[in-house]
Amino acid sequence: MSGGLEPAPRRTYDEHMVKRTLSEKLAILADAAKYDASCASSGGEKRSSKDGKGLGSSGGSGICHAYAPDGRCISLLKVLMTNFCIYDCAYCVNRASSRVERARFSVDEVVKLTIEFYRRNYIEGLFLSSGIIRSPDDTMADMVRIARTLRERENFRGYIHLKTIPDAAPELIEQAGIWADRLSINVELPTETALESLAPEKSSRTIRRAMADVRMRRDAARETSHRGKRPSRFAPAGQSTQMIVGADTATDSQILGQSATLYSAYRLGRVYYSAFSPIPDASKSLPLIRPPLMREHRLYQADWMMRFYGFEAAEIAPPAGMLDLEIDPKLAWALANRGQFPVAVNRAPREMLLRVPGFGPRSVDRILAARRHREVRYEDLVRIGCNLKNARPFISLPGWSPGALPDAAQLRARFASPPEQLSLF
């Protein structure tokens, strides 16, 4: 490999030097898509092909059809339409200055792969993303054409997720929302400054405007008009986004604050966190690191606490701004707020039960149901499915009393496992 002194050979999408086979293109364009974390296919519109006139079904909980050895679920055919790109985002394997192999699918090739994989029950549908070729509008128009061909020509009723290009024209976003179940626009990085320095062509203002546009269209598509006719459905499975973690200096509290803002402002279904991972031909401005997988995991747990356990972003991350990597953030919160414990399981309100480490929304519902009939005892909690190893120091009920809580350091030491050596690097 050269010392990187010569400029990388820049090829545009139409300078195909080699005619690649479908299999070669798939290898390149799947490889280029793997840094997008989302693979969800749940929710949205209920559809089926019981009528025998189409292919596919959707709605309800999605299915993971396979798992790769990285532990990630494979639910959708996740590919890039092309990895040619005119943008130069430092963290991205497909940036203009990277010397990775390039390829481009035709509309029909993506349609064919989706249908043939779907018919064999490999996937729930398609998650299509793309590098930017020619212009954002041209690229978005091709992506919309793929979704539309699947729906109109192939009568495809499975799941379609389109990664939306924020600078594309509003008419194209509107089309995208008509054919797709989910739209997503990546915020890419947790702060505006990081985005400016690492993704010079992208603007957090444009990204937010695009998310606002999707939310407004979704709001409008839900309203019934005065004639009682429902307007066209728009991205029924909602919108989501992704943030890369560990490529910039943002703290966990900044990241969670950003997520809380995005959930509240644009009603996102999900925020995905993607640990910045080594890529082939990395940029010198962003040296490779071991992907911060545990940090990513803790952020997902914290995100869960905001969405399902009633925590505010500011409560979760400690003042220092980083989550404890050794214990989960709910346990960390309980240890930091020991004054609120032990919780009397037979009297505490739902909100407080949800804050007990080891109690999930389902076990809390079961406790509340059981409480209506009789007093809940410690033995009941085992059958209800609570994680009592975590819960025990924080609850009191017949059959169990925590006694005096040990001091914070001792308690934390009891839960923190000895530091784990990751095998890579």
Place this chain on the structure above:
Amino acid sequence: MQVILPRIGMVAAWRAEARRLAASGVPAEEVRWTVGDPAPDLFGETPGLRAGQAIELRLPREAVERIETALHHSDPERFARAYAIVLRLSQGRLRWGDRSDPALHRLLAQEKAVRRDIHKMHAFVRFREIGDPAAVRRAFAAWFEPAHPIAEAAAPFFAGRFGDMDWVIATPHLTARFEDGALNFSETQGKAPPPADATEDLWRTYFANIFNPARLMVSAMTSEMPRKYWKNLPEAELIPELIRTAPERAMAMQAAMPTEPPTRAAKLRPERPALPEGATLATMKPALDACRRCPIGGCATQGVAGEGPETARLMIVGEQPGDREDLEGRPFAGPAGQLFDAMAEEAGLDRAAAWVTNAVKHFKFTPRGKRRIHQRPDAGEVEACRWWLDLERKLVRPKAVLAMGATAAFSLTGNGRDIARRRGTVETLADGTPCLLTLHPAHLLRLPDPVLRAELQAKVTADLRLAAGLSA
């Protein structure tokens, strides 16, 4: 007594038998349940059926569904357990959902195991094409080995999903066959995985390339895709090699010399849009969007500039954009804006002829779940944003200004106190422009007392009438 349930339609037969036995008052401990070839007189009078007092079966719908799901478990005791539970539930001797009861606890655990098995069957069946790909209804076949006899419970999902093709799924117990839209079951005749399908090579290509070797996490994979399923998954044969080579592939990426960013990247370093020389109301928007004079701009979608004719004689100033205004980029677009429009119409004030804007141009809020809760901008923020309001005033040069609410009053006059007392009065701004003070429409919307609200609304409407006159 013995009840023999058929292999096909097992659950439906159990349900019919359970009803019949309960109607005859047969206690649970007297029935032995098996699956096999039905005795010839199954539905006839079974000799030795002891007639007791009839038990009426009354169950919550959820209980019926979950008990019947649990019957797909492979445990031979499942039928007896389910019948006993059904009787106890009907007689009020057991409460549905009471996990302290060992039998019910067991049943619910088995139901969960069956649901998981069904889910895994939906996930891991792999069809191979066995007919002509150009046929109107293409034909596919699969061989699958679930942990429990679930074929009948799992097959309807495939009928709903693959409605336009014919398919067969053979399992060690039963075979499901879907032809021309009809789903049928038969007993499986020997194990017969269908011949390989060329598309499997493409699928393996996909599987190998979507895997990120820098994130190897084998236990996360095997907990969701246990090894017992691998033998019928075409992609699984790649797994050992992918795991073996992952560390060196990740290491190679790390070791490779990073690429210098191209020289053109330096040129791309973005400048935050600054206000161009000689900016007009029409060209100030990008700089306003990017304004970070105070921190609230960093959380909002966009800066909301004023709107109206550049020659407007009246300028109307509110507090700050709300949720709706922030999304749309227009002032007074939300509920307060609608109330304002209604009052303006009543007062004969033409909103379209006025310059409508806010004292603060970005939305300040705290996120709460899926909502944004309005936060009043503090004095520092209002002062930082006065720069923009002053620019608008300089460019529009209104004859009169209407300040709605304390924040607008503070921004324009330097004093935001006592608005209730000052409303309806005209004060003079530093440049001599008359400024009429009134309440903000959002304040009216927040009043819980409808009488007080109507009273104040009438006063604000009168103020708007005054403003219309002032700028005429």
